Amino acid sequence: MISVKNLCKSFGNFVAVNDLSFDVNPGDIVGFLGPNGAGKSTTMKMLTGFLTPTSGHVRIDGRRVSKNTTQLQKLIGYLPEGAPAYDEMTVYQFLHFIADVRGMTKKEKMAGLSQVIDQIELHDVLDQPIETLSKGFKRRVGLAQAIIHNPQILILDEPTDGLDPNQKQHVRNLITSLSKDKIVVISTHILEEVSAVCNRVMIIAAGSKRFDGTPLELQQQSRYYQSVTIKFSYAADITGLLEIDGVDDMKVNKHTGEVTLFPAKGQFILGPVTEYIHHYKLPVDRLHVDQGRLDDVFMQITS
Amino acid sequence: MNAIFFIARREFAAFFATPIAYVFIAIFLILSGIFTFFVGDFYERSQADLTPFFNYHPWLYLFLVPAIAMRSWAEERRSGTIELLMTLPVTSVQVTLGKFFAAWLVLLLALLLTFPIWWTVNYLGEPDNGIILAAYTGSWLMAGAFLAISMCMSALTKNQVIAFVLAILVCFLFVVSGSGIVLDAFEKWAAPGVLDTIASFSFLNHFDTMAKGVLALNDILFFMVVIGIWLYAGLLIIEQKKAV
Ligand SMILES: Nc1ncnc2c1ncn2[C@@H]1O[C@H](COP(=O)(O)OP(=O)(O)O)[C@@H](O)[C@H]1O
Ligand SMILES: [Mg+2]
Numbered sequence: 001m002i003s004v005k006n007l008c009k010s011f012g013n014f015v016a017v018n019d020l021s022f023d024v025n026p027g028d029i030v031g032f033l034g035p036n037g038a039g040k041s042t043t044m045k046m047l048t049g050f051l052t053p054t055s056g057h058v059r060i061d062g063r064r065v066s067k068n069t070t071q072l073q074k075l076i077g078y079l080p081e082g083a084p085a086y087d088e089m090t091v092y093q094f095l096h097f098i099a100d101v102r103g104m105t106k107k108e109k110m111a112g113l114s115q116v117i118d119q120i121e122l123h124d125v126l127d128q129p130i131e132t133l134s135k136g137f138k139r140r141v142g143l144a145q146a147i148i149h150n151p152q153i154l155i156l157d158e159p160t161d162g163l164d165p166n167q168k169q170h171v172r173n174l175i176t177s178l179s180k181d182k183i184v185v186i187s188t189h190i191l192e193e194v195s196a197v198c199n200r201v202m203i204i205a206a207g208s209k210r211f212d213g214t215p216l217e218l219q220q221q222s223r224y225y226q227s228v229t230i231k232f233s234y235a236a237d238i239t240g241l242l243e244i245d246g247v248d249d250m251k252v253n254k255h256t257g258e259v260t261l262f263p264a265k266g267q268f269i270l271g272p273v274t275e276y277i278h279h280y281k282l283p284v285d286r287l288h289v290d291q292g293r294l295d296d297v298f299m300q301i302t303s
Numbered sequence: 304m305n306a307i308f309f310i311a312r313r314e315f316a317a318f319f320a321t322p323i324a325y326v327f328i329a330i331f332l333i334l335s336g337i338f339t340f341f342v343g344d345f346y347e348r349s350q351a352d353l354t355p356f357f358n359y360h361p362w363l364y365l366f367l368v369p370a371i372a373m374r375s376w377a378e379e380r381r382s383g384t385i386e387l388l389m390t391l392p393v394t395s396v397q398v399t400l401g402k403f404f405a406a407w408l409v410l411l412l413a414l415l416l417t418f419p420i421w422w423t424v425n426y427l428g429e430p431d432n433g434i435i436l437a438a439y440t441g442s443w444l445m446a447g448a449f450l451a452i453s454m455c456m457s458a459l460t461k462n463q464v465i466a467f468v469l470a471i472l473v474c475f476l477f478v479v480s481g482s483g484i485v486l487d488a489f490e491k492w493a494a495p496g497v498l499d500t501i502a503s504f505s506f507l508n509h510f511d512t513m514a515k516g517v518l519a520l521n522d523i524l525f526f527m528v529v530i531g532i533w534l535y536a537g538l539l540i541i542e543q544k545k546a547v
Contacts, residue, residue, distance in 0.1 A: 011547055048390040052546040073392040080390070084383035086313070088320035100309040101391050145387070 001025050002047065002153065002183060006056035009042050009207075016042045018207035019056070026152070029179050031198035031215075032187040035302050039207040040187040041081045044157050047185070048078045060153070074102070077151035081158055081187075083142030087131035091122055091141050094130060098145045108149075116144040119174060135162040143171065147178060154178065156186040160193060172197050191294040194218075205302035219292030221301070227290045228273050229260045233283040240280070244272045260290075306393040310401025311408075314375075318409050327371050331413045334363055339420055352430050356420055357438045357514035361478050361506055364449045369470030371409060372453030373463045375402045376541070380461035395541050399534055403447075403454060410446040414439060434516025441513025444526040445506055449474050451533035458540040477529075481505025 002024040009017040017039040024030055034040050045051040047058055049069040058065040060072045085094055095116070099109040117123060120140045125133060130141060143159060159175065160168045175184065175197050188194065194201050195215045203211040203218075211218060219225055232238075238259055242250050246267035251260045263269040270289055277284055318324035338359035379385035388398060424430050453470035460466050481502040489498055502508060509522045 045386070050386050050390050050545065054546075070392045070394055073390055076390070078387075078390045080383060080386040082383055084387050086317065086384055087382070088317055089313075093316075097309065097313050098391070101306050101393055103305065103392065 003059040007053050008055045010054045024183050026181050028200050029184040029198045030200045031194035034204040038204045076153045077146035079142045079146045079156040083139045085130045090127050092126045102149050112148045116148050120144045136167045153183045203301050210301045222292035222297045224290040225292035227262045231258050231286040233285045236282050244276050306397045307401045311405040314402050314405030324409050328413045360442045364446050365474050368449035369453040369467050373466040375454050376458040377461050377463045377466045399538050407447050437516040437518045438514050445510050448526045448529040451530040455533045455537035458537045478506050481508040
């Protein structure tokens with residue numbers, strides 16, 4: 001278990017991480033969200049023992065990272081931002097090196113290597129110097145390096161940055177398959193990634209925590225959560241829609257002619273709205289219920 | 304312990320994966336040849352020893368060792384691999400030692416490759432090879448001192464050029480601190496004790512006897528202490544940068 005208490009980090013006068021507290025338990029796949037410069041990477045660097053907190057502390061299984069750095073680092077697999085690697089080494093040499101330094105025995109090393117090479121599909125580039133790899137492959141090598149020792153804690157800083165949609169999907173599936181009973185923390189600024197992979201979302205902005213909950217809870221914060229959007233076949237009298245029980249607000253899109261009805265907090269308006277439409281025989285082409293717009297919430301929370 | 308070995312092995316291989324080590328060794332060999340045979344009056348002295356060869360080593364190391372050491376930390380910082388390295392379960396001590404031994408080994412290799420000069424002197428006369436071996440050992444030890452200083456300077460910055468220049472500056476101070484210019488400058492106002500202390504830091508003074516083949520314990524200790532202190536200073540800088 002990771003336990004973060006009142007974590008702060010300043011660079012000179014600049015406060016990058018400001019009084020952050022949270023716990024992460026096995027089974028949690030935490031999406032660490034925030035605009036650029038929010039302090040995500042800085043927090044991860046403190047989780048992994050690369051940076052020492054200015055104040056506050058990080059504990060793993062009850063032990064402080066800044067005191068027991070090397071022992072605790074054995075439990076962690078870490079992909080730093082930008083997936084740095086020794087460019088002149090081949091993929092195979094590099095993974096060997098990481099396994100060696102991690103103190104894996106020959107047997108563990110061979111098993112670990114062949115497993116990650118399969119999982120991450122690195123067969124074709126094994127003997128290629130890392131400097132000649134595409135961005136996508138470089139990122140995958142970084143990922144392979146992080147999971148080679150089958151760590152209990154996986155910390156990935158923007159694991160899908162720079163990948164094409166297929167590769168993104170691949171990496172997300174991989175993370176999901178790896179994450180059983182583990183602690184996974186991934187930072188990202190891609191909102192869909194969070195609903196796709198994570199069971200917990202944490203949003204930070206300007207170094208402070210702004211939200212901590214499930215992806216569903218995040219969606220529920222959206223004005224669009226359970227909102228109903230209707231496209232009418234031709235102009236109809238819509239003034240009555242606002243009077244429906246539970247409808248809080250209405251917005252008409254001038255270009256498409258679509259009408260969006262927003263529910264009051266905690267209300268479900270689909271039933272009443274369809275009833276109303278039936279009753280007045282309104283000419284409806286299409287109708288859909290929104291599950292919430294994450295970008296909308298994200299802006300609202302972080303601004 | 305193993306981690307030191309794996310890190311050193313990687314560093315050593317990295318020297319040869321890029322042209323750095325080859326260029327370094329080539330320049331070292333060419334310059335030692337020039338200094339020994341042309342500048343150092345190897346033939347004119349008509350003595351069967353390698354004193355001219357060893358006498359120029361401090362000056363060769365002054366530029367070449369900072370060149371070998373400048374990337375050690377600076378490049379890790381620039382490329383971000385330092386984050387990878389320092390989040391592996393190894394201590395900064397292990398990383399520092401691994402890096403040091405790898406580069407020191409490259410320096411040893413360069414020294415060993417000067418064997419044609421040794422071979423020449425054996426061909427031409429009958430030198431005391433014990434003395435020559437002692438001088439080689441002393442030279443390698445001194446190279447280690449240059450290296451520890453240069454690595455410490457590399458830990459300060461992510462810019463290799465800055466690391467290089469800083470290293471030359473500091474090494475230069477250690478080389479010349481025993482020379483006439485420096486001592487004259489201090490003579491007018493410094494107490495004799497201070498003067499002796501400054502002179503005692505001089506690489507030239509300590510290497511002088513070694514170059515003649517005398518491995519005195521105090522000279523050996525001097526270089527070992529210098530290596531230890533500067534490696535430790537580099538370590539402190541690395542640790543300090545974690546806390547910023
Ligand atoms: N070593 C450093 N020195 C000074 N400022 C830094 C340093 N590292 C990060 N920062 C600043 O701290 C803030 C948070 O950075 P970071 O944690 O990288 O953000 P994120 O990963 O969320 O984009 C940024 O404004 C960044 O400029
Ligand atoms: Mg970042």
